[in-house]
Amino acid sequence: MSTPASNIPAVPTNVRVASGPAPHSHGNGNGQHANGSAPQTSNTHGTNGSNGSRRSSQLGVGVIGCGYWGPNLLRNFHENRDCRLIGVADLNADRLNWARGQYPHIKTTTAISELIDNPEIDAVAIATPVNTHFELAMRCLRAGKHVLVEKPLCHRSDLARELIDEAEKRGLTLMVDHTFIYTPAVRRIRQLIEAGELGQIHYYDSARINLGLVQADVNVLWDLAVHDLSIIQYLFPELPQAVSATGMRHIAGRPETIAYLTLHYASGLIAHCHVNWLSPVKVRRTLIGGSKKMVVYDDVEPTEKIRIYDSGVKLGQTGTAEEGHPDYRLRIDYRKGDIWIPHLEGKEALRLEVEHFLDCVHNTRAPLSGGLQGLQLIRTLEAATQSLFLKGQPIPL
């Protein structure tokens, strides 16, 4: 992920190279809740939070987890006029001290149930380690709160299914923070694909590597490749048939630090992601090759994130011999045309994502990155992890 640079507050422990996208992007909601029922939202309470007077439709929002990523959620919910940031919970009191310094009006607590049971809070955003997502999200849903949970949705597909069912049963919004699909860059690439500008897509090939904080509870696929999987899911309607992955552990007692994941498709599309926590340089580069044009998407680039190459190959005939004749030969013609750099709007992905989440809650819409999208990615990650143990054997999806 590229760093949401200047917006990041002091990180509590080791310096972490961000895995999320730079401050940009877009969100969009269409469709309805899967069960079509209205969310259980108490959105009529008081006014005059210290972040401005409260509209009657403002949702009360709480955040659980204020480590590296949580502060980005705090800032974006604080700045959004359709909600009111009520409080933050974290097991680490130092992080709460930091949060109080930034947002003196909000409640802070190390007792998580205090936040979950707060009747002023209608929706909770969860930014804690992956293996805590299920328990915290389930507690929030059972307390009648809408939930925005960090990627990946949780650490097991059966538990993800339980969260989806619980949210549906209660008419609550369950959304996963698949941040990259809200970036202007990824949204523009999707527009290009949908408009047929790239032709038939042959490949997606990405490198997402840096000297990152090695996680204790999930391997590098679950931490970094999940970003690519969410982009791939958003860009290509076709579902992969199988996944294979290879990888290696380099630190005793820690999960895989480097991995190569490949998705196989019936159409001939192939998607490959290289993820690595032990790279000396930060690379966030994706190539998307189509039969007509090709895209280079470099998320580390501050402004010119996408370049569209009018390049490709085509088969041409050499000589005049007809097909079937022994002298018949084909040659490859290379086309190297213009390179185009589209202008992208400079909006932060998380800002648009927060707007989308609130819109989904207010208007009973199905999120673009809802529980089902989160579940699909977890199934792929589970199969990829299985393949990793089998030294790259393809696992059907």
Ligand SMILES: NC(=O)c1ccc[n+]([C@@H]2O[C@H](COP(=O)([O-])OP(=O)(O)OC[C@H]3O[C@@H](n4cnc5c(N)ncnc54)[C@H](O)[C@@H]3O)[C@@H](O)[C@H]2O)c1
């Ligand atoms: N969307 C993105 O681009 C992006 C980027 C980075 C991290 N993330 C995700 O955000 C989540 C958190 O990652 P991070 O890098 O901020 O981790 P972190 O370790 O920096 O922060 C986690 C925080 O959660 C607190 N915590 C741990 N267990 C808790 C519990 N049971 N209840 C309350 N608080 C608890 C910790 O004290 C810590 O302050 C992960 O799911 C990660 O995948 C997403």
